[in-house]
Amino acid sequence: MEDHRIRAADADRERVASAVQTAGSEGRLTLEEVEERLTHVYAARFTDELAALTTDLPRPAPPRPGFPLTRAALRRHPALRLHLAVVVALGVLLVVRWAVLGAGFFWPAFPVFWLAVSLFVHARVRSFRERPGTAVPY
Template identity: 85%
Template sequence: MEDTHPARVRAADADRERVATVVQSAGSEGRLTLDEVEERLTHVYAARFTDELTVLTADLPRPAPPRPGFPLTREALRRHPALRVHLAVVVAVAVLVIVRWAVLGAGFFWPAFPLFWLAVSVLVHARVRSFRERTGAAVPY
């Protein structure tokens, strides 16, 4: 049997599984009854083209895009040498400040204030890099 719609794209198993997950989630949230979930899943696994799959979830809300995670990760440090250097400088300064406090024997832990601002500077740097990556802005090294 020849297809009369050459612009249609065939659905892959991954496409069917993605739509099946959406339908099952909608059922677990109470948006669909058990009968509706069963009926839609039958159509999902019988679908041959992607446009047949989109019809099955057209009346369901789209999931919210994932929020970006914590910006200071090992992967971020691998990708951004400037962030690695910044972190190394912060650690070196933190060690020097703490050693100076310990050697002088001051009772009050005054290094807490500079350590706080050093940590904030690294987190802001990582957050800016993360934002620039997501938006496609140029990230100078």
Template identity: 85%
Template sequence: METTPTARIRAADADRERVATAVQTAGSEGRLTLEEVEERLTRVYAARFTDELTELTADLPRPDPPRPGFPLTREALRRHPALRLHLAVAVAVAVLVIVRWAVLGAGFFWPAFPLFWLTVSVFVHARVRAARERPRAAVPY
């Protein structure tokens, strides 16, 4: 009975670029000498299969995954009209309850409670949007 060799996966240009970036980063951090960087980059761009790429970065530390930043930014508001609308509605409701409090002359600042929950809802919405946008973990080489 003839056994078939294990199937090798061909490397894509994106795979090569990802590994090349890791090698260049290691060189800029001083983990590799200039000669090692040149040698590995030559091998990266000559690689045809992903297992060839894996061995080029096996001795390099893996970068820490990026931590999510503050979810409510101008860029997030620009990209997500629903988030922008949510924030606009929250601000409008906040203005209405504060005006009502001021007109009625109530001593206790009762709008603090709805304002708190409006703020929490906007931040949760922004955090969920940011989590949905975050790229899934790629297979490290």
């Protein structure tokens, strides 16, 4: 029966070494355990040997998506840029109208708030649709 083990690459070793060092800095491993595991990491020849060195450590949390309204998102989506321009134009128009009429109560805060919410929801939907593995509803 043939041995179907996969050889470890330097990138695999560095990834596992980083996980071991992180566990040491979090206090999950003592300094001696970190040194011992790092010695085994850099001596490992196969990926299953590397996996055995981190089985008792927690998996890192998957990265959370950041704020959806970024410059990169605005560059990728012309509809989002247009929505932002409309929100800004309407906000300025409402504030100018409030200032010209001399109303005491700042009523434009409410429509500007809802315009901003609509822009945020639009950006959030766009970022959700860009994630790999998500179905785009039609």
